[in-house]
Amino acid sequence: xxxxxxxxLLCTMVWSQEQQIEITVEGMxxxxxxxxxxxxxxxxxxVIQAKVRLNTGKATVTYDDARIETRQLLKAIEExxxxxxxxxxxxxxxx
Numbered sequence: 373x374x375x376x377x378x379x380x381l382l383c384t385m386v387w388s389q390e391q392q393i394e395i396t397v398e399g400m401x402x403x404x405x406x407x408x409x410x411x412x413x414x415x416x417x418x419v420i421q422a423k424v425r426l427n428t429g430k431a432t433v434t435y436d437d438a439r440i441e442t443r444q445l446l447k448a449i450e451e452x453x454x455x456x457x458x459x460x461x462x463x464x465x466x467x
Contacts, residue, residue, distance in 0.1 A: 390420065395431040397424065398455040404459060405454070412452045416440055431456065 400406060406424040409431060413422035418439025424431045433445055442458055450455035 374389065389437050390434060391437045392432065392434045393458060394457045395433065395445065395449065395458055397429055397431050397449060398457075400426055400429060400454065402425075402426070408452050409449055409454060412448050413445065416444060416448050419445075 397409060400409070403426060406426050410424045411421045413419055413424075413431065413433055415443060416435075418436040420436065421434040422431060423433075431449065435445065446456045446458070
């Protein structure tokens with residue numbers, strides 16, 4: 373059993389990759405807004421670091437792509453009352 377667990381952990385470490393994404397956040401008006409968004413992002417499994425800046429209207433999130441997806445990050449922002457969007461090469465993903 374221990375061998376299987378170690379094999380699983382090793383495979384997860386090999387295939388997962390730390391990613392960083394910048395999310396445009398609409399509706400922030402004060403420092404409390406940024407703290408609320410940051411706190412909810414950091415509660416999500418797989419989020420390593422979250423920075424939210426009022427002056428730029430952006431959230432920069434470092435996360436483990438094997439544990440969480442972009443749409444889940446956008447949902448975490450929506451859960452606390454804001455709208456997030458991510459610019460991609462071809463389209464703009466919104467939630």
